[in-house]
Amino acid sequence: MQILIIGAGVVGLAVARAAARAGHDVIVAEAADAIGTGISSRNSEVIHAGMYYPTGSLRAALCPRGNRMLYDFCETYGVAHRRCGKLIVATNDAERARIEAIHAQGRINGVEGLELIGGNAARDLEPDLSCIAALMSPATGIIDGHAYMLALQGDLEDHGGAIAFETPVERLMPMRNGWRVRFGGREAGHLDVDALVNCAGLSAQRIARSIEGYPAARIPKQVLAKGNYFAYAGRPVFTRLIYPTPVDGGLGVHVTLDLAGRMRFGPDVEWIASEDYNVDPARAASFYARIRTYWPGLPDNTLVPDYAGIRPKLTGPGEPAADFMIDGPAEHGMSGLVNLFGIESPGLTCSLALADDVVTRLNA
Structure with missing residues (x-):
C-alpha cells in the first residue's frame, strides 16, 4: 500500500517510519524545507511518564507505553537522552x-x-x-528532540520511505481505490496514493478542510x-x-x-x-x-x-482539556484516511505508540 503522510514533525516521522517498517511504500509531504520546524522544535523535550491523564483517554493509554518505547528507541539508535x-x-x-x-x-x-x-x-x-x-x-526524562527526529528519518529512509520537502498539500480527492493529492510548491502537481495520514499539527484542521467529502462537522475547533x-x-x-x-x-x-x-x-x-x-x-x-x-x-x-x-x-480557557483526536475510517467512514487533531503534549513521548495505533487503523 502506498501511503502519504502529511507533515514531517515528530509524529509524522514516527507514523511514516512505522508504516515503512510494516512494508508500505511511504512518502512524507512537508511544506517546510526541513523536518520538525513547527511544534516539534518548540517544546520542553521531556519524556513524560503519563500520570496526569484520565482513565480511558488516548493519552493515558499511549503515554506510559510510548515512554518505554522511546527509551528503548534511544538506546537502540544512540539518541542522546537522560x-x-x-x-x-x-x-x-x-x-x-x-x-x-x-x-x-x-x-x-x-x-x-x-x-x-x-x-x-x-x-x-x-x-x-x-x-x-x-x-x-x-x-521522566529529557531527550534531544532533533536527534530523535533525525533517527526516525534515517530509519524511514532505510526502509524505502522518502520525504518531499517544500511540498504543500492543497487538495485531497477520494477516488475509487484511493486518493488523488494535489500539491503546490516549485514542483506542483498531483500524486495518486492508497491512503493518507494527516499529521500536519497546527495545520491539521486546514488540511482536513481540503479533503473533498470529509464531514465538516468532524473537524474540531x-x-x-x-x-x-x-x-x-x-x-x-x-x-x-x-x-x-x-x-x-x-x-x-x-x-x-x-x-x-x-x-x-x-x-x-x-x-x-x-x-x-x-x-x-x-x-x-x-x-x-x-x-x-x-x-x-x-x-x-x-x-x-x-x-x-x-x-x-481542541478546547479553550475554562473548558475541560480535550484528549488527542484520531479520526480514522471507523469514525468518519472514508477508507484509507486518518486525521490527527490536537496532538500536543505529550505528543513527542507518545509518538512511537501513536504511530503503531495509526498504522493499525489503516490496516483495519
Whole structure:
C-alpha cells in the first residue's frame, strides 16, 4: 500500500517510519524545507511518564507505553537522552491533595516507580526546593528532540520511505481505490496514493478542510495556546525536573533541563488568536512569582526570554482539556484516511505508540 503522510514533525516521522517498517511504500509531504520546524522544535523535550491523564483517554493509554518505547528507541539508535526524573511539588495542603490524586491516577495508568515523599525527603534530593510534599517520577526524562527526529528519518529512509520537502498539500480527492493529492510548491502537481495520514499539527484542521467529502462537522475547533520559556542566567540549581501542580491549559511553569546542562522555566499558557513566537520580556514578572512558590531563592534579574511554542488545543480557557483526536475510517467512514487533531503534549513521548495505533487503523 502506498501511503502519504502529511507533515514531517515528530509524529509524522514516527507514523511514516512505522508504516515503512510494516512494508508500505511511504512518502512524507512537508511544506517546510526541513523536518520538525513547527511544534516539534518548540517544546520542553521531556519524556513524560503519563500520570496526569484520565482513565480511558488516548493519552493515558499511549503515554506510559510510548515512554518505554522511546527509551528503548534511544538506546537502540544512540539518541542522546537522560532519565533524570522529576518531582511534582505541593506547597500547601490543597496541592498535597492534588499530587495524591495524580499519584493514584498514575498507578491506574501503569506509570512505573511513582512515589509520594515528604518535604524533607524532597529537600534531601533538591536542597533549594521549598515544598511540603512531592510526587517523585523516576521514569521522566529529557531527550534531544532533533536527534530523535533525525533517527526516525534515517530509519524511514532505510526502509524505502522518502520525504518531499517544500511540498504543500492543497487538495485531497477520494477516488475509487484511493486518493488523488494535489500539491503546490516549485514542483506542483498531483500524486495518486492508497491512503493518507494527516499529521500536519497546527495545520491539521486546514488540511482536513481540503479533503473533498470529509464531514465538516468532524473537524474540531482549534485553540492556540502559546507557551513562553525563560532561560535562567545562572548555574542550574536542580538536577531533576521540578513541576508545580497543573494549571488550566498546562502543567504549570516548571523547571526544565537540557542535555547541555542549561536550566529554563516554562511553559506558561497564553491564549492567542494567531501564530506568534515572540516572548514578551514583561511576562517575566509572573514567572518570578510562580517559580518562587517552590524556589524562594530565585534571584532577581536572572530570567532571560528564550523561546515560545504553540500547542494546537481542541478546547479553550475554562473548558475541560480535550484528549488527542484520531479520526480514522471507523469514525468518519472514508477508507484509507486518518486525521490527527490536537496532538500536543505529550505528543513527542507518545509518538512511537501513536504511530503503531495509526498504522493499525489503516490496516483495519
